[in-house]
Amino acid sequence: MKLKDQRAPDEAVLPAIFGRLLDAYGPQHWWPGDSxxxxxxxxxxxxxxxxxxxxxxxxxxxxxxxxxxxxxxxxxxxxxxxxxxxxxxxxxxxxxxxxxxxxxxxxxxxxxxxxxxxxxxxxxxxxxxxxxxxxxxxxxxxxxxxxxxxxxxGGHATFVIDTYTRRVLRRHFLAGANEAYDALRALFMRSLPPDERVFNEYHALLVRVGKEHCGSVARCDGCPLAALPHDEPALDGNAE
Ligand code: SF4
The missing domain is CATH 1.10.340.30 (Hypothetical protein; domain 2)
Incomplete structure (x- = not known):
């Protein structure tokens, strides 16, 4: 499936994913910890x-x-x-x-x-x-x-890549199955403003959508990202 936007996909899609998740879920107040x-x-x-x-x-x-x-x-x-x-x-x-x-x-x-x-x-x-x-x-x-x-x-602007993030990226055609950690981190860091508040919130939101929708089996119905181009696990058998 081709992305309609002619810009580099990460430039266009990563901010859009963030906006949709933030609109749907609001701030996540991460990380749980007192110090x-x-x-x-x-x-x-x-x-x-x-x-x-x-x-x-x-x-x-x-x-x-x-x-x-x-x-x-x-x-x-x-x-x-x-x-x-x-x-x-x-x-x-x-x-x-x-x-x-x-x-x-x-x-x-x-x-x-x-x-x-x-x-x-x-x-x-x-x-x-x-x-x-x-x-x-x-x-x-x-x-x-x-x-x-x-x-x-530490409050430093660096992006955290976890299993949920990998799944969302792969299913939205932004990464292959075995991309290196640092390549995915660099993808986020060049596509977003270097703001630790954005990186903080974005990672937390990806965990939220991963837990609610994008687990080992994708449940796209009702997902805040369903309107963006994505894989159809039920059709291609790509669910993990
Ligand atoms: S729309 Fe589907 S593939 Fe995309 S994040 Fe939601 S559950 Fe995952």
Missing amino acids: PTEVAVGAILTQNTAWTNVERAIKRMRQGGWLDWRRIDAAEAETLAEVIRPAGTFRVKAARLKALAHVVAARHGGSIERMLTRQTEGSVPRTIDEIRAELLAIHGIGPETADAIMLYA
Whole structure:
């Protein structure tokens, strides 16, 4: 199916998708979390699990005084793993939290805010790419987690690509099946104004439409994006 608009498809369609989703759903008030530390912890705990499990784990951390990077860094991995058990794959996630905590504690005085800020004690501010690279160098932090921390804990204009986003892009002819993460991130970032509020809201809205309509099987009836050119899973058998 060809797009009617003669501009590059991403230029025309990505802002249109955003507008339609925002009109339909309104602001999503993301990310759920009371502080940059809670958001960053949540970004790691949410890997491969439902958010309700993450909430239970974060509640245990909050109640036990575990939202403290120095304490996480100093803790035995097994002890931390028991605290975050409700999040699932808790030993893996404890190791990942400890890896991030070690960098926060050793290089940034135990402050995730200091890690994520562009301001430095020297005269040259860090670039967003430098902050992102520091996150990506940490064991267990891939691009999706790094961008979620950058955007929702650090307030930096970087786009988060997740499974829901990939599905919507593919079904709307904006990406192939196996596009690289960075190619999809670049697609959003060149098609939208570099405004972290837009990126924040857009990702949250894509998750909303993914949960309500565009899951492993597309339910296009009543979807806010149904009027835009899209794949017809029932016809081509392309549902996952
Ligand atoms: S459910 Fe259908 S209309 Fe909605 S985003 Fe997915 S493919 Fe597009």
